[in-house]
Amino acid sequence: MFSKAIVRTPCKAMLEGLTEAEMGLPDYDLACEQHQGYISALKECGLQVTILPPLESYPDSCFVEDVALLTSKCAILTHPGAPSRRGEVPHIVKAVEQSYPSFEHINFPGTVEAGDIMMVGNHFYIGLSARTNAQGVEQLIDILGKYDLTGSMVEMSELLHLKTGVSYLENNNLLTFGEMHHNPIFNQFKRIEIAKQESYAANSVWINGTILVPKGFPNALNAIQQLGHPTIELPMSEFQKLDGGLSCLSLRF
Ligand code: CIR
Numbered sequence: 001m002f003s004k005a006i007v008r009t010p011c012k013a014m015l016e017g018l019t020e021a022e023m024g025l026p027d028y029d030l031a032c033e034q035h036q037g038y039i040s041a042l043k044e045c046g047l048q049v050t051i052l053p054p055l056e057s058y059p060d061s062c063f064v065e066d067v068a069l070l071t072s073k074c075a076i077l078t079h080p081g082a083p084s085r086r087g088e089v090p091h092i093v094k095a096v097e098q099s100y101p102s103f104e105h106i107n108f109p110g111t112v113e114a115g116d117i118m119m120v121g122n123h124f125y126i127g128l129s130a131r132t133n134a135q136g137v138e139q140l141i142d143i144l145g146k147y148d149l150t151g152s153m154v155e156m157s158e159l160l161h162l163k164t165g166v167s168y169l170e171n172n173n174l175l176t177f178g179e180m181h182h183n184p185i186f187n188q189f190k191r192i193e194i195a196k197q198e199s200y201a202a203n204s205v206w207i208n209g210t211i212l213v214p215k216g217f218p219n220a221l222n223a224i225q226q227l228g229h230p231t232i233e234l235p236m237s238e239f240q241k242l243d244g245g246l247s248c249l250s251l252r253f
Contacts, residue, residue: 001208005047006095006251010035010062011054017242018060018082020160024241031238035062038212038249041232045207047252050095058088062239063248066113066131066161067092069124069140070253073147075100076140081111081131092251099253104143110136115161115248120168124151125185127162154185163247165199169206173227175220177202192223200236203245205252212246 010031017026042049055061060082067089069076075096080086096103106112116127117140124144126137134153141151158179159165166180174189177199181191194202194217201220205212206229213221215233225231236246 002045002047002252004050004099004253005042006050006052006064006092007035007039007042007249008052008062008064009054011056011059013056013059014062014242016059017244018084019242021241021243026238026241028238034235034238035249037234038236038246041212041234042207042250042252044232045210045212047207049250052091052095055088055091058085058091060085060242060244061088061091063115063242063244064088064092064251065248066115068096068251069112069114069117070096070100070251071119071124071144071147071149072253073149074104074143075102076104076106076143078112078114079106079108079110079136080113081129081133081136082113085113096251104146106136106139106143109133110139112136112140113161115163115245118163118166118168122149124149125154125162125166126151127154127156127159129156129159129161131161152185154183156180156183160243161248163203164243164245165202167202167204167206167247169204169211169224169227169229171227175202175204175224192227194220194223200240200245203247205246207252214240214246 201217
């Protein structure tokens with residue numbers, strides 16, 4: 001169960017955020033409205049939400065998930081693979097140190113973005129992506145080991161982040177898209193395969209028994225609802241334009 005979340009209000013500079021989506025520029029006002037809806041959903045799931053102010057120097061800074069991994073036993077500050085995102089890391093420290101007495105760090109030449117990390121109990125699957133490199137994965141697994149946590153590397157070639165294509169919905173249920181449908185590392189899970197035209201919904205988020213699902217993906221929603229959990233649908237169009245999914249907008253711990 002999670003009790004807290006940290007989010008950061010989108011900045012106006014989000015229009016210059018990194019993206020390969022080719023879906024046009026986000027509408028800033030609509031993004032803020034969608035962000036408000038996201039915060040309300042986190043609160044509905046019982047989380048106490050810390051809302052950080054916009055950081056105009058960092059266009060992608062609303063995607064707070066990528067700069068830290070917050071586990072039940074330790075907090076790890078990442079070293080993002082995207083150079084334009086590295087400066088976001090020190091800005092998360094103040095919010096995180098209220099809950100964690102000290103931090104671990106991923107250090108250059110290792111790179112990690114926590115959108116590449118999927119938690120399954122005490123185990124962490126870590127995607128080897130354009131943003132997270134092998135040194136970063138090794139450092140992370142070593143750090144986790146110090147806290148009796150484990151990690152394993154997931155090879156991938158098509159997705160931006162691991163969780164762009166796979167989400168753990170508890171009770172052994174895994175949402176998968178594309179190259180994650182058949183990756184043998186996930187063989188022990190019951191996979192729910194999301195079709196290409198609804199791939200964005202492969203990033204859905206389990207929070208305390210409720211599942212947040214992006215709005216507009218009816219087949220994915222139906223498949224997720226078959227699991228019997230309550231769902232909350234959230235419009236996310238303006239973040240999708242920046243390759244950002246539901247999980248990236250918060251740190252949940
Ligand atoms: C980026 O490319 O870094 C941002 N535009 C999107 C980050 C999305 N984060 C995530 O999936 N964890």
